[in-house]
Amino acid sequence: MKIVITGAGGQLGKALIQLFTDKDYEVFPYNKQQLDITNRTNIKEILDKIQPDFLINTAAFTQVDLCETEIEKAYLINGIGPYYLASETKEKKIRFFHISTDYVFSGEKLTPYLEEDSPGPKTIYGKSKQLGEALALATYENTTIIRTSWLYGHGGNNFVNTIKKLANYSQEIRVVYDQYGCPTYTKDIGIVLKQLLTKPSGIYHVANSGSCSWFELAKEIISFLNKRVNIIPVSSKEYGVKTPRPKYSVLSPKKLNSNGIFLQDWKEGLHEYLKKEAGSSEY
Ligand SMILES: NC(=O)c1ccc[n+]([C@@H]2O[C@H](COP(=O)([O-])OP(=O)(O)OC[C@H]3O[C@@H](n4cnc5c(N)ncnc54)[C@H](OP(=O)(O)O)[C@@H]3O)[C@@H](O)[C@H]2O)c1
Structure with a gap:
């Protein structure tokens, strides 16, 4: 495939x-320079050439603060890009998988968000990602939206790597305690994606199980690394967060679980990631 x-x-x-990359799949990866999802001709040419069975879109403008000022760019990449991809995959009968985010929710709920909960994004990033979801779903019935959250992966710019770096030279790190979510290991999304290739299209919430605050996540990282660093809990306001994030964007695993798919707990995922980072020169 x-x-x-x-x-x-x-x-x-x-x-x-x-x-x-294994015997069951032939992978055709394209970075931004090779395939710009805001360039419809570019998409068409590549799909004509490859004729894939599946297209997985991970491309996005993910810098939440920058999206607030580069609004047009945010809507173009996160909103219009997925629409182009949905249109072109529809024409060629390719199954379309699009990655989205917990930030499409307002964060006002007190229990985990279900797939059928109404979005209510507060940031431009969340609004532009919601537009992408809506346009893709309205354009092509064979679209699968995968909402995930608080990602970390090898070679990425993410919270876990930032705390790891800071722990090498700081004695104190201030971290917000009033935002809750599900930290998620990119490898675990991949494992689930493989299983979703054969499931019905639609929206799925995919995140490591359980939830925590950024403060609790930082504490867990430091404790695993056995570093002598004091993690100071501060409110988003005290921290001076530029763009207010959802206070609570925990994604419910119910639908995934009812499809027989389960993800490991966020602490297990984190430990696995940190061990791999420490133990292999490959990472
Ligand atoms: N990171 C998180 O915590 C998080 C949480 C929830 C959901 N998500 C979603 O998960 C997906 C993957 O996120 P990620 O963390 O892997 O983000 P990432 O590391 O920022 O990767 C996104 C990639 O898309 C590329 N890109 C930007 N504009 C493009 C365009 N017009 N055409 C093609 N490629 C383009 C970026 O290139 P440049 O860097 O060169 O611009 C970057 O390599 C995104 O859909 C994101 O919204 C992420």
Whole structure:
């Protein structure tokens, strides 16, 4: 089976290339320079050439603060890009998988978000990602939206790697305690994606199980690394967060579980990731 992966230079893209590179799949990864998802002709030409069975879109403009000022760019990449991909995959009868985010929710709920909960994004990033979801679903019935959250993966810019780096030279790190979510290992999304290739299209929430605050996540990283660093809990306000994130964007695994798919707990995922980072020169 042939799989085109867009956004292949990003942290999730890199993980998917590794996971799908086996005897069952032929992987065709494209980074931004090779396939710009806002360029319809570019998409058409590549799909005509490869004729894949699946297209997985991990490409996005993911810098939440920058999206607030580069609004047009955010809507173009996160909103219109997925629409182009849905249109072109529809024409060629290719199954379309699009990665989305917990930030499509407002964060006002007190229990985990279900797939059928109404989105209510507050940030431009969340709004532009919601537009991408809506356009793709309205354009092509064979679209699968995978909402995930708080990603970390090898070779990526992410919270876990930032804390790891800071722990090498800081004695104190201030971390917000009033935002809750599900930290998720990119490798685990890949494992689930393989299983979703044969499931019905639609929206799925895919995140490591359980939830925590950024503060609790930082504490777990430091404790695993056995570093003598004091993690100071601060509110988002005290921290001076530029763009308010959802307070609570925990994704419910119910639908996934009812399809017989289960992800490991966030602490197990984190430990596995940190062990691999420490133990292998490959990472
Ligand atoms: N990171 C998270 O915590 C998180 C949480 C929830 C959901 N998600 C979603 O998960 C997906 C993957 O995220 P990630 O963490 O892997 O992000 P990432 O590391 O920022 O990767 C995104 C990739 O897309 C590329 N890109 C940007 N504009 C493009 C375009 N027009 N055409 C093709 N490629 C383009 C980027 O290239 P440049 O860097 O060169 O611009 C980057 O390599 C995204 O859909 C994101 O919204 C992420």
